[in-house]
Amino acid sequence: MRAILLLFFSLSVWSETSDQYVARSEFMFCNLNDGNTYQDVVAEQLNYEKFLIEKGLQYNRANLLPIWDNDAEHDYIMWGNWPNGEEQYKEWGAYLNEYPEWAAQNGVSSTAGTCGNYISMINHAVFHIRTPVEERDDRSFTDWRYCKLKSTGNLSDLKKVFAEIEQAARDFGSEEYGIHLFTPYRGFQDADLDWDFIMMHHWYSASERSKGVAQWPEWRDHLEEKGLIEKRNEQIGSCSGADTYQHDWVFSTIE
Secondary structure, eight states: OOTTOOOOOOOTTTOSSOOOEEEEEEEEEEEEOTTOOHHHHHHHHHHHHHHHHHHTOOOEEEEEEEEEOTTOOSSEEEEEEESSHHHHHHHHHHHHHTHHHHHHHTTOOOOSEEEEEEEEEEEEEEEEOOOOGGGSOSEEEEEEEEEEEOTTOOHHHHHHHHHHHHHHHHHHTOOOEEEEEEEEEESOOOSSOSOSEEEEEEESSHHHHHHHHHHHHHHHHHHHHTTHHHHHHTTEEEEOOOEEEEEEEEEEOOO
16 A cells, blocks of 8 residues: 555454444554565564563554555555553553563564554444354455545444444345444644545455455445445545455454
């Protein structure tokens, strides 16, 4: 995705219901250092999980790797999440003040990759039809789009529309997937962003993604019959084409 921001991310660590909720996310855009592989990155991240457990901190980590994104200027994106703002600043404070000494004492290095942009966003989970954990792929598909609200639209009303769409999907027998909306929080220097939120679709398995393609014509007709496409378009002015990323789950210490 673009340099300013660029899950699949199960988020079952908070709830296995379809209730909408708001969490905190961060994204770090990284390239591998010479002589290192992606597996070296994962090994370093798993060391950080040990630190989090020792300190009783709530955080999780996934990596996003480009599949179809010809503008990508990075090898991978580290995506972290906290259940709320309180835990976000607890974890960051421990990282700044305690992790350097802990890493030195435990012989942990951070040399596999070099990261550039660091941003934080508000993560609005608005739609979830979940696949049982044992049936989920280890690596999954995610689509990311930059979207702009209409002048008369607002995020609160859009979230209500997605709740209706989820119920329609359940009635339809749609594939199992989720939708998240990300709004800017920290790290955005440009006050004139040409988008209001980033919309992410994630699928729990390749088979569910394939099912969605097969169902698409009937699913769109179902939404049109219920007037939900019109209701959604009353809120959203435009969205970019999708950039597709592999989601690779690494760890979670969230209770």
